[in-house]
Amino acid sequence: xxxxxxxxxxxxxxxxxxxxxxxxxxxxxxxxxxxxxxxxxxxxxxxxxxxxxxxxxxxxxxxxxxxxxxxxxxxxxxxxxxxxxxxxxxxxxxxxxxxxxxxxxxxxxxxxxxxxxxxxxxxxxxxxxxxxxxxxxxxxxxxxxxxxxxxxxxxxxxxxxxxxxxxxxxxxxxxxxxxxxxxxxxxxxxxxxxxxxxxxxxxxxxxxxxxxxxxxxxxxxxxxxxxxxxxxxxxxxxxxxxxxxxxxxxxxxxxxxxxxxxxxxxxxxxxxxxxxxxxxxxxxxxxxxxxxxxxxxxxxxxxxxxxxxxxxxxxxxxxxxxxxxxxxxx
Amino acid sequence: xxxxxxxxxxxxxxxxxxxxxxxxxxxxxxxxxxxxxxxxxxxxxxxxxxxxxxxxxxxxxxxxxxxxxxxxxxxxxxxxxxxxxxxxxxxxxxxxxxxxxxxxxxxxxxxxxxxxxxxxxxxxxxxxxxxxxxxxxxxxxxxxxxxxxxxxxxxxxxxxxxxxxxxxxxxxxxxxxxxxxxxxxxxxxxxxxxxxxxxxxxxxxxxxxxxxxxxxxxxxxxxxxxxxxxxxxxxxxxxxxxxxxxxxxxxxxxxxxxxxxxxxxxxxxxxxxxxxxxxxxxxxxxxxxxxxxxxxxxxxxxxxxxxxxxxxxxxxxxxxxxxxxxxxxxxxxxxxxxxxxxxxxxxxxxx
Ligand SMILES: Nc1ncnc2c1ncn2[C@@H]1O[C@H](COP(=O)(O)OP(=O)(O)OP(=O)(O)O)[C@@H](O)[C@H]1O
Ligand SMILES: Nc1ncnc2c1ncn2[C@@H]1O[C@H](COP(=O)(O)OP(=O)(O)OP(=O)(O)O)[C@@H](O)[C@H]1O
Ligand code: SF4
Ligand SMILES: [Mg+2]
Ligand SMILES: [Mg+2]
Numbered sequence: 001x002x003x004x005x006x007x008x009x010x011x012x013x014x015x016x017x018x019x020x021x022x023x024x025x026x027x028x029x030x031x032x033x034x035x036x037x038x039x040x041x042x043x044x045x046x047x048x049x050x051x052x053x054x055x056x057x058x059x060x061x062x063x064x065x066x067x068x069x070x071x072x073x074x075x076x077x078x079x080x081x082x083x084x085x086x087x088x089x090x091x092x093x094x095x096x097x098x099x100x101x102x103x104x105x106x107x108x109x110x111x112x113x114x115x116x117x118x119x120x121x122x123x124x125x126x127x128x129x130x131x132x133x134x135x136x137x138x139x140x141x142x143x144x145x146x147x148x149x150x151x152x153x154x155x156x157x158x159x160x161x162x163x164x165x166x167x168x169x170x171x172x173x174x175x176x177x178x179x180x181x182x183x184x185x186x187x188x189x190x191x192x193x194x195x196x197x198x199x200x201x202x203x204x205x206x207x208x209x210x211x212x213x214x215x216x217x218x219x220x221x222x223x224x225x226x227x228x229x230x231x232x233x234x235x236x237x238x239x240x241x242x243x244x245x246x247x248x249x250x251x252x253x254x255x256x257x258x259x260x261x262x263x264x265x266x267x268x269x270x271x272x273x274x275x276x277x278x279x280x281x282x283x284x285x286x287x288x289x290x291x292x293x294x295x296x297x298x299x300x301x302x303x304x305x306x307x308x309x310x311x312x313x314x315x316x317x318x319x320x321x322x323x324x325x326x327x328x329x330x
Numbered sequence: 331x332x333x334x335x336x337x338x339x340x341x342x343x344x345x346x347x348x349x350x351x352x353x354x355x356x357x358x359x360x361x362x363x364x365x366x367x368x369x370x371x372x373x374x375x376x377x378x379x380x381x382x383x384x385x386x387x388x389x390x391x392x393x394x395x396x397x398x399x400x401x402x403x404x405x406x407x408x409x410x411x412x413x414x415x416x417x418x419x420x421x422x423x424x425x426x427x428x429x430x431x432x433x434x435x436x437x438x439x440x441x442x443x444x445x446x447x448x449x450x451x452x453x454x455x456x457x458x459x460x461x462x463x464x465x466x467x468x469x470x471x472x473x474x475x476x477x478x479x480x481x482x483x484x485x486x487x488x489x490x491x492x493x494x495x496x497x498x499x500x501x502x503x504x505x506x507x508x509x510x511x512x513x514x515x516x517x518x519x520x521x522x523x524x525x526x527x528x529x530x531x532x533x534x535x536x537x538x539x540x541x542x543x544x545x546x547x548x549x550x551x552x553x554x555x556x557x558x559x560x561x562x563x564x565x566x567x568x569x570x571x572x573x574x575x576x577x578x579x580x581x582x583x584x585x586x587x588x589x590x591x592x593x594x595x596x597x598x599x600x601x602x603x604x605x606x607x608x609x610x611x612x613x614x615x616x617x618x619x620x621x622x623x624x625x626x627x628x629x630x631x632x633x634x635x636x637x638x639x640x641x642x643x644x645x646x647x648x649x650x651x652x653x654x655x656x657x658x659x660x661x662x663x664x665x666x667x668x669x670x671x672x673x674x675x676x677x678x679x680x681x
Contacts, residue, residue, distance in 0.1 A: 045521075148636070259547045
């Protein structure tokens with residue numbers, strides 16, 4: 001094991017083909033996850049969270065191309081690793097909870113057997129040990145009657161039950177890093193609270209690191225140490241959770257926080273006006289420019305991710321409003 | 331048409347029951363059944379939204395699918411009363427109502443499959459799992475326009491224009507209509523599913539976790555769209571969601587479901603302000619807050635009950651922090667709880 005952070009992503013650029021040539025849907029994205037740390041990757045629908053997550057283990061759909069960037073996991077660049085060696089990481093050291101449980105599960109295999117497969121490949125457990133471990137994992141994620149649930153096919157489970165099978169499957173290989181893409185999106189609050197507690201416990205007990213992708217800022221607030229906010233494929237802001245949520249620097253982060261629906265609030269909050277432009281129609285300069293209430297002349301050129309002069313260490317925003325020091329660059 | 335028909339309820343469920351085989355035996359009748367929905371009665375007025383909330387696996391999707399006829403009801407009634415505007419547009423609906431209707435409504439639970447077509451266009455469904463409900467080989471504008479195509483509602487150019495307008499309203503650039511569903515992100519697919527469900531101007535839409543994959547900003551836009559359509563056209567929604575902040579904003583009334591049964595029903599504001607059923611209270615206490623003040627307290631411990639062997643008495647009693655002897659022995663009936671009703675002995679008036 002080498003020193004330094006567990007995961008270091010730098011310059012990650014993903015392109016998709018378009019009639020006018022490849023367009024970047026994820027553009028020079030970078031972030032770091034320390035050992036035992038939870039990083040939240042947040043941002044509007046379509047901003048590139050899932051593709052970023054999939055690229056870490058090179059599980060991208062065929063049309064999406066990893067054009068540039070490095071993914072250093074424990075010192076090894078997974079982006080440059082031959083497929084055969086990468087397989088030793090997948091599911092074992094780095095596991096993924098996919099956003100779409102229905103697509104990630106094999107429809108013709110009982111869910112217990114699918115988790116057993118992970119246990120067999122990565123932990124070499126015997127048959128009886130595997131079944132006991134599946135029951136334990138299913139119990140951990142709050143599935144009723146673990147043994148009986150294990151005998152079900154995916155379509156015989158509810159949406160939230162399928163999602164929890166996927167979480168159990170990700171945890172089965174006892175990974176060091178879990179990449180969880182909207183893992184609690186279809187869970188009610190009580191089950192969600194149980195899952196969050198499970199992740200907190202694993203972090204404490206085993207030093208699990210977590211890349212948490214989600215749109216629920218309340219959940220992120222209760223779980224993450226740091227957050228990285230994406231907008232249209234670029235990092236808009238990053239920093240310690242408490243700083244970013246209390247003193248957001250980027251107008252986009254401010255907009256996201258203002259749009260939080262609160263239980264105490266009856267009136268629907270206003271979203272950020274407008275929508276994210278399709279990748280080929282992004283404005284020059286700051287990508288948020290067309291929707292930004294604070295846009296001014298400088299925004300016509302692209303702002304770099306600049307450490308905030310007044311922010312806490314580690315807080316940085318890609319916004320000209322905060323680029324007070326001349327010469328600051330990425 | 332009588333005014334009452336358009337102002338009364340749009341949907342009325344009576345003792346609805348849906349069961350699944352609990353143990354599947356190859357080519358044999360199952361020995362045991364699990365009642366995923368077990369005697370649910372509720373009503374949704376025209377132009378109103380009823381939210382259905384409850385723990386994962388409690389039967390919400392099953393109930394929603396039963397309303398659409400996608401899973402058969404094993405007992406009970408599902409009365410749907412189509413509004414005048416829909417009756418004018420859907421050929422065959424009037425004849426159907428004249429034959430089988432009662433008081434301008436149809437019992438969908440008793441409707442043979444062959445008779446569904448005219449009713450179907452009045453009902454929309456936003457599926458919980460957007461990816462598997464969208465045809466992967468169809469361009470997205472067609473996915474959205476397909477219901478119009480099936481019901482032959484307009485020329486080719488008109489269909490495309492309608493699809494584009496719908497995509498725009500859910501925040502997806504119409505130029506992207508040429509792409510296929512798997513070229514979209516999770517939240518984008520969910521919005522495509524919403525556009526499709528709204529394509530035929532339905533009178534009742536079952537929204538199964540319609541905004542679960544959406545960030546706050548897009549979510550706010552979609553909720554506004556749903557509210558606009560309700561104001562413009564008197565749409566009714568059965569709104570299944572685990573997001574209680576969203577429920578608060580969109581639903582006039584809320585029904586709380588636990589293990590196949592309703593635990594509490596009432597006007598949303600009143601129910602949130604003063605929940606009566608201990609399960610509703612546990613649910614509300616678990617909502618995470620952004621300020622961390624109430625970081626998802628876990629009040630509900632223990633296993634959710636098995637639908638094939640539900641607990642005796644009150645189904646919540648093994649996990650209920652307030653349970654007493656009577657709760658295990660006897661099933662609570664409905665008691666008035668503020669402006670609503672709760673199925674809990676604690677809500678029983680003192681005699
Ligand atoms: N297979 C694909 N081919 C082409 N474009 C794609 C493909 N998959 C995703 N995209 C596009 O790339 C962008 C980023 O998608 P991604 O799935 O990473 O978004 P996301 O941030 O996960 O959004 P959500 O919160 O809605 O899940 C989107 O604009 C999407 O339309
Ligand atoms: N086809 C099926 N065969 C057998 N059991 C099923 C089937 N579909 C669902 N079930 C079971 O019925 C119960 C209710 O499922 P349903 O999908 O209605 O739950 P839900 O309330 O929508 O949950 P979620 O919030 O997780 O989506 C669950 O226990 C589920 O496992
Ligand atoms: S009836 Fe008893 S067990 Fe059921 S919710 Fe009320 S107090 Fe709890
Ligand atoms: Mg995604
Ligand atoms: Mg469901």
